[in-house]
Amino acid sequence: MAQRVGMEVSVAIGEIVKLANTDVVSAYPITPQTHIVEHLAELVADGELDAEYIPVESEHSAMSACLGSAATGARTFTATAGQGLELMHEVLYVASSMRLPIVMTVANRALSSPLSVWSDHSDAMACRDTGWIQIFVENGQEAVDNTLCAFRIAEDNNVLLPVMIHLDGFHVSHVIEPILLPEQSQVDAFLPKNNYPLPLDTDKPVAMGDFGPPVIYTEAKWAQEVNLRKSKETILKVWQEFGKSFSRYYKPVECYRCEDADTLLLTMGSYSETAMTTIDKMRGEGKKIGLIRIRLWRPFPFEEFRQAVKDIKTLIVLDRAISFGGPGGPVCSEIRSALYSQNNRPEIVSFIGGLGGRDITVAGFEEIINSGMEIAETGSDNEFEIFGVRE
């Protein structure tokens, strides 16, 4: 039986990629993702993982090599962060629109300038329209489990889409955590062989990535959209089966002490852990407060999300990215639009904080919640409130 072992989360991700018997790893170093690909390089060098490791000369090429590899039907993995994800940007769209099942870990990192290696969600949010499945995890175990699920989801012939697993740089990637790694036999039972239906193969030549005139482009994009939305069914099914096999269950939206709450705080990623401590404290003081965390960011879980907030009065959303000159944080603006059509919608208050690795403490979350509740009563002239900025 597998046992919990203390290890760095990046190393654990390397281990699960090995257990998934990945065929090709194409990667370029960037903090705070580097330990993942370093560990994979080590595993390949020691003959523990039988894979081709392509030490590419840039992230643009890392993702491009993933395109080629996945198109041959090989199981394909890469990892990146921040500037690296930005450099890949153009290639990300191709991966999803050509239905290539690539799995990528993103150690969320702030974007230059000023240069920051620390975490926020600017990089992740900049690719929310690229057509990838995006899953935000809170801790190392969740990262490991969802990386395994990601291969199964991506390669499912009803899906065939690339998947990003987002974990916060340093706050998750560099933490040493007790991790339960599955046995090889368990992984083999859970994850079938990659069976890409139309690979590049001389036995049956296909042309991929043709030139699409206006008469076909809309249909191609619509098919892609329908497919991404529909992938939720498979994601739910895979999480369900993962739960059955490993007794850890994942859902698109996670609720913490939401029962009878009239105010909810919404977060994504690792800061939810601190936020939960704050919720516990405020619950102890008799306040009806809970936390909601979105795990599945794309495809957005409209149904589950609307269900989770349907009876509350106030929803306070914390974003860790700015949509400059726009309606506030990207998460909050999507939440607002998801609820606009609903008859009973809560007051929504938008906060932006935790940029470039700035911590939000238990007291910090308390301040956000208290002033959020006040703003819900009094209203505010601001599109969003910036938390913790020094004037």
Add this chain to the structure above:
Amino acid sequence: MQNYTIFVPRLLSKKEYFVSGHRACIGCGEALAVRLACKAMGQNVIVANATGCIEIIASQIPYTSWKVPWIHTLFENTAAVASGIESGLKAMARKGLKADKGTKAVAIAGDGGTVDIGLQALSGAMERGHNFLYMCFDNEAYMNTGIQRSSATPFGASTTTSPAGKVSIGQFSWKKDMPAIAVAHDIPYVATACPSYPFDLMEKVKKALSVKGPAYIHIFSVCPTGWSCPGDLTIRIGRLAVKTGIFPLYEVENGIYKMSIDFTELRPINDYMKLQGRFRHLTEDVINQIQNKVVEKYEELRRKSVISDAVESGE
């Protein structure tokens, strides 16, 4: 000798892997070169194609000219895509997940996709030593987007972004020597070719496919549309590029240069240039300047080379 002087169509395989029906301009040297290269490669290849004329003319949904597995993704990443294809096939064959058919990954791109925006990806793929063939079809500008200059555009040529004008002679820089850059990567095979010498081109493609490791072929592709020249002169202009020494044909095997065809006397470059509108504005002075440079480069190449037995007079 026969590789350079005669063209006997019945010596060619009748099999086509890049078939007719595509939308290339009349007299397109690039489409011809691709067709010949495909004949030489045969069936056991997977082609990764960069954005550019060849991709645009031959892949409009729902048609394709490609009878081998083919993938186009972006403009500048083709060598990286080919790296991924090679690695995927290699890993799956080694692990017994797929039969090892010895299929070769082949990347093809224009000069822009090679010498400018795709140079980094190509350099990376050559340096890493992937077992693949890269072919650059050089028509000396970004033709697909309307004849803009690239760093492979020759000195003095007028393009839409290096137009000749009252105070401009057109392209202001000398053509980047891409084959030399490939050689500097210490790869086993580098060659230049031109579809006006079809047997030479096909033999080089076959040789390049048979080496283990990266191979690079730089293929001179006359573009009547971009060069303002008659479409029925494509073959002649290609031959003149070789005979004037503007585009010498040579191979570099494991670092050893060999002229594929050598000329005791080069034809004057004006024989080549006067047939093309892109050079029409050039004064005699500038043409002389170019002539000197061509001779200098040609002599430099000869000095480094084992001279071929295919020696011809320039006539």
